[in-house]
Amino acid sequence: MSSTVAILFDASKCTGCKGCQVACKQWNQLPAATDFGDAPFSGSYESPVANTADTWLRVTISETDAADGTPTLALGRDGCWHCSDAPCVSVCSSGACHRSVDGTVTLDQSKCFGCQYCVAACPFKIPQFCSRDGKAKKCSFCQDRLQHGRTPACMKSCPTGALSFGPRSEVITAAQARAMAIRETFPSVEVYGVNQMAGLGIISVLPFGAAGHRLPANPQAPLATKLENAMAVVTGVGVLGALGVATAAFVGGRGSGYGEEQYSYDAVTRITCDGDVPMDPQAPIKKADKLVSVGLKSAQTPEGEEV
Numbered sequence: 490m491s492s493t494v495a496i497l498f499d500a501s502k503c504t505g506c507k508g509c510q511v512a513c514k515q516w517n518q519l520p521a522a523t524d525f526g527d528a529p530f531s532g533s534y535e536s537p538v539a540n541t542a543d544t545w546l547r548v549t550i551s552e553t554d555a556a557d558g559t560p561t562l563a564l565g566r567d568g569c570w571h572c573s574d575a576p577c578v579s580v581c582s583s584g585a586c587h588r589s590v591d592g593t594v595t596l597d598q599s600k601c602f603g604c605q606y607c608v609a610a611c612p613f614k615i616p617q618f619c620s621r622d623g624k625a626k627k628c629s630f631c632q633d634r635l636q637h638g639r640t641p642a643c644m645k646s647c648p649t650g651a652l653s654f655g656p657r658s659e660v661i662t663a664a665q666a667r668a669m670a671i672r673e674t675f676p677s678v679e680v681y682g683v684n685q686m687a688g689l690g691i692i693s694v695l696p697f698g699a700a701g702h703r704l705p706a707n708p709q710a711p712l713a714t715k716l717e718n719a720m721a722v723v724t725g726v727g728v729l730g731a732l733g734v735a736t737a738a739f740v741g742g743r744g745s746g747y748g749e750e751q752y753s754y755d756a757v758t759r760i761t762c763d764g765d766v767p768m769d770p771q772a773p774i775k776k777a778d779k780l781v782s783v784g785l786k787s788a789q790t791p792e793g794e795e796v
Contacts, residue, residue: 491573491592491657491687491688492571492573492591492592492593492657492688492690493591493592493656493657494591494592494593494635494654494655494656494657494690495654495655495656495657495660495661495682495689495690495691495692496641496643496644496652496653496654496660496690496691496692497652497653497654497655497660497663497664497692497693497694497780498566498651498652498691498692498693498694499650499651499652499653499664499667499693499694500563500564500565500566500651500693500694500695500696500702501667501671501675501678501694501696502649502650502651503548503564503566503649503651504564504648504649504651505534505548505550505562505564506648506649507536507547507548508646508647508648509546509548509566509643509644509646509647509652510544510546510547510548510643511646512642512643512644512645512646513545513546513568513628513642513643514544515642516631516634516642516645517545517629517642519543519544519545520543521543522537522543533550534550534562535547535548535549535550540567540568540614540615540617541617542617542618542619542620542621542625542626543619543626545568545569545626545627545628546566546567546568546628546643547567547568548564548565548566548567549564549565549566549567549702549703550562550563550564550565551563551564551565551701551702551703553697553701556674556675556676556677563695563696563697563701563702563703564702565693565695565702565703565704566691566693568615568628568643568691569594569613569615569616569627569628569630569691570613570615570682570685570686570689570690570691571592571593571594571628571630571689571690571691572594572685572686572687572688572689572690573592573686573687573688573689573690574686574687574710575588575594575686576607576610576611576612576710576711577594577596577606577607577610577611577615577616578594579610580606580607580609580610581606581607582604582606583600583601583602583604584597584600585597585598585599585600585601585602585625586601586607586616586625589630589632591630591635592690593630593632593690594630594690595629595630595632596616596625596626596627596629598624598626601624601625602623602624603618603623603624603625605618605625607625607627608625609711610710610711612686612705612708612709612710612711613705613708615627615628630690631643640654641654653780654780655780656780657688657690657692659780660692660780661680661683661692663780664680664683664692664693664694665680667694668680668694671694671696674696675696675697677696677697677698677701678694678695678696678697678698679694679695679698679699680692680693680694680695681693681694681695681699681702681704685707685708686708686710
């Protein structure tokens with residue numbers, strides 16, 4: 490099931506201001522590093538240098554060469570890509586990692602008991618384990634904002650128009666048109682996300698190609714896409730360890746009030762149901778009816794409310 494909505498990230502317009510990174514932190518109330526030891530100096534413009542359970546989105550900065558050979562920077566976006574063929578959904582033992590009604594991937598904290606299968610399965614290494622509460626965390630595509638007709642929070646502070654949002658088909662069309670428009674300046678430009686992992690919910694215009702922006706050209710789900718293999722990867726001790734984790738997960742799920750008999754999983758739509766009810770946000774999402782670009786001016790909802 491592909492997402493029906495998508496974010497367009499145009500790296501050719503990104504200045505690396507990290508406004509999207511800050512907006513994500515602010516909206517989701519994610520704590521910053523508590524002291525300098527949590528974020529040591531790395532010699533890089535990136536801060537932090539990797540996603541954590543408290544950092545769901547960050548700007549990546551890679552040194553590369555422009556078409557004329559002069560050194561330049563390739564700016565990127567590191568966050569959940571909301572894969573259509575999402576390994577994290579396939580391996581989640583509690584149904585916490587599931588698809589929302591718009592096809593994007595979210596992680597229900599009330600159902601996560603910290604098995605870390607999603608952490609092991611993701612080819613982009615996006616979900617991260619939080620030791621404070623024993624749960625995995627990642628970007629939710631701001632489902633709480635979408636339910637009220639707003640755009641994802643990361644778009645709110647982009648001053649250059651590098652971020653757009655709308656129906657996925659329109660986002661892809663806009664990305665391809667932009668790539669054609671800048672190909673003379675950036676001969677290696679690539680539209681990323683149309684086919685990777687059966688289609689991503691984040692479509693990127695990458696002036697220096699996937700490799701130049703430190704992204705895998707053809708990401709592959711690891712062996713952990715199968716539950717039994719995921720358990721072996723997490724435990725690292727083979728079959729006996731996998732059986733032990735399976736037992737712990739079963740007992741933990743039962744102890745948390747989740748019985749395996751109450752869940753059903755549709756392998757085609759990749760939606761988990763609690764009884765007969767899809768484990769998705771119940772409030773209807775007001776889908777965008779056009780591509781929205783948030784730049785220097787704030788976007789407006791149909792009612793005129795600032796987003």
